[in-house]
Amino acid sequence: MSRSLKKGPFVDEKLLAKIAKLRRGDKTVVKTWSRASQIAPEMVGFTIGVHNGKVHLPVYVVENMVGHRLGEFAPTRKFLRHGGKMQKELEQGAPAVAAAPATPAPAASAKKES
Incomplete structure (x- = not known):
């Protein structure tokens, strides 16, 4: 259920x-624990450190993210x-077999002289 429009x-x-204190294009990461905050148009162009329960993950806000929640871009589970x-064991054995080709590739032939 979505939030009421009147609110x-x-x-x-x-x-x-x-964010209002920072200049546009500033590389400073603003840390926040507020994962429920919606991304506002004023946040576009800034990097926000969103807490995932363990660390702050840097999220660079672009125009397509406006209207989404900050928590959507910082997964909490690994x-x-x-x-x-x-x-x-299967995954470790597969790359070794794939690295060595079974038959060597044919060498490039020189131009035929006529």
């Missing part, structure tokens, strides 16, 4: 104040892989 979008006031020990 307007939620944007953290402290975050907007920090996908390792499925399969366990047997899958790991």
Whole structure:
């Protein structure tokens, strides 16, 4: 369910104040824990460090991101892989086989003289 239009979008006031102090194109990363804040047009061009529960991930805001939440661009879970020990052995063995070709490529032939 989306937020009521009469309330307007939620944007953290402290975050907007920090961004207002910076100049356009400034490379400073603004740290925030407010993952629920919507990206406002004033944030375009700035880098915001969004907390994912462990570290602040830098998110460079572009025009297409306006209206989305900051938390959408900082995943909180890290996908390792499925399969366990047997899958790991298969993955380690596959690159070695692929690296060595079975038959050498034919050498380029010289031009025929007539």
